[in-house]
Amino acid sequence: MLSGCDQASDDAKPAVQHDAAAHQNAAEGEHHGTEHHDATHGEQQQNSAPGETSGSDRQNAAVSEPQSWPRTLQTPKGVLTLQQAPKRIVSTSVTLTGTLLAINAPVIGSGATGRNSTVADEQGFFTQWSAVAKERQVKPLYVTEPNAEAIAAEAPDLIIIAATGGDSAIKLYDQLSTIAPTLVIDYGNKSWQQLALQLGDITGHENDAKAVIDRFEQRVQQVKQEITLPPQPVSALVYYEDGRGVNLWTPESAQGKLLTELGFSLAMPPADVHGGTSMGKRNDIIQLTGENMAAGLTGKTMILFSSDDETVQKVEANQFLVHLEPVSAKRVYSMGPDTFRLDYYSASNMLNSIERDFKAQ
Known part of the structure; x- marks a missing residue:
């Protein structure tokens, strides 16, 4: 099930044309098979949607206390150990960058999509969070095509890759993993709330993830009234x-x-x-x-x-x-x-x- 995947096929383009690479993922892979499983022990199996935190999400939010370091993660590429909370994260996925920003993770650089489109600003960042990215001085490292040299130049202590989709840098995994610990995340089968909890667990921003989910839920109830x-x-x-x-x-x-x-x-x-x-x-x-x-x-x-x-x-x-x-x-x-x-x-x-x-x- 591709609950979070909101995508028209290549031959069925939406009226507002999206040249954003990240918005081309569903036509490339309906469900992503078994090659790329979730990259953390905090995986959620049941999909929930914005405004609907699933029962398992609520349970985690209620009982999951910040863990100590180091943290060991099961990833599609094997076991990954982070010795301490990352301070210089590079996101190679423009889709994942938004959720990282929402939980206040220390993103210093990100891949970008086509500039100056209906969905992206002059830097190639999605318009819904481009102002936040500018405020936090997130650097656009490349447009669409992943660039290992640009990533390495930022001296990251954690690199995050999307498992599949138009904004995936998975083909550079071997090269990037020599630069810094590199984590593969499958966002196609998750709501943004599930993704926030997962990334919060990975980055040490568990409380920020819970807070942004709670804040959104309060807004949902306000609008409903x-x-x-x-x-x-x-x-x-x-x-x-x-x-x-x-x-x-x-x-x-x-x-x-x-x-x-x-x-x-x-x-x-x-x-x-x-x-x-x-x-x-x-x-x-x-x-x-x-x-x-x-x-x-x-x-x-x-x-x-x-x-x-x-x-x-x-x-x-x-x-x-x-x-x-x-x-x-x-x-x-x-x-x-x-x-x-x-x-x-x-x-x-x-x-x-x-x-x-x-x-x-």
């Missing part, structure tokens, strides 16, 4: 750039779980409408293309992810969708371009969008 739900159920989706299909979020998706926690009901396609399977067996999305697109969108309200106001206009102008109730009634809402994959920052932005669009009068 302050909004009036639009007509239910809702179709939550990513609209393809070519206008010929959508990826519909299911209750198993990170986006779907957050909406559900806020009180929304998710509209699913009728039993006789079958979604596509080009991305393999997944339970976080349903692909709807061709005649199935309109037939599968049964919600009374439409909520667009990886989108902007222009996306809303495109949906409202789509001749195959104009007869649908959300379109004709002007109940189509955008959650912003950074909601393709939810981390603490983009999930918080999503809450802001929900509050803005549905705030009780």
Whole structure:
């Protein structure tokens, strides 16, 4: 299950085009197999989504006390021992960098994605946390293609690699592991909360991880109390750039779980409408293309992810969708371009969008 993996396939691009390498991971690997297992003894097996901390997460948050050093970690590459809490972390994954920043881990440098896009700033850092990265003087070490020399020049005491995906530097593992202890993390099967707990355990920032999760949960409850739900159920989706299909979020998706926690009901396609399977067996999305697109969108309200106001206009102008109730009634809402994959920052932005669009009068 790829609960945290919020991705359209390469041939089904979202209306807000993402050239961010990290946002290309799901099409490259549906579930990442057995080669790359979780890189810490704090692994969580059950997925939860932003705003929904799973039972195992809550248990860990309640009973896990900061451990002493050194710490020994089981990784896909064998046992890794950290003698002390890292002070100079290089993240080769722009996706992981956001969660490291959220737990106040000492990130000094990071890989970057394409600059000046709908999802990235002039440094190639995701817009939802680029201001935090600038404030903490995180250095962009390279754009897209991992550069071992640039990493080595920063003299890191811990290097973090994504197991798979467009922002993975796994092919440089052998080279990077001669520079500093190098840890492989699989983020594709975790919510950002699970990732925060795992990285907190690895870096010695357990309390920061728990605090940011608690803070987010408080914000979820605040927003829930302050909004009036639009007509239910809702179709939550990513609209393809070519206008010929959508990826519909299911209750198993990170986006779907957050909406559900806020009180929304998710509209699913009728039993006789079958979604596509080009991305393999997944339970976080349903692909709807061709005649199935309109037939599968049964919600009374439409909520667009990886989108902007222009996306809303495109949906409202789509001749195959104009007869649908959300379109004709002007109940189509955008959650912003950074909601393709939810981390603490983009999930918080999503809450802001929900509050803005549905705030009780």
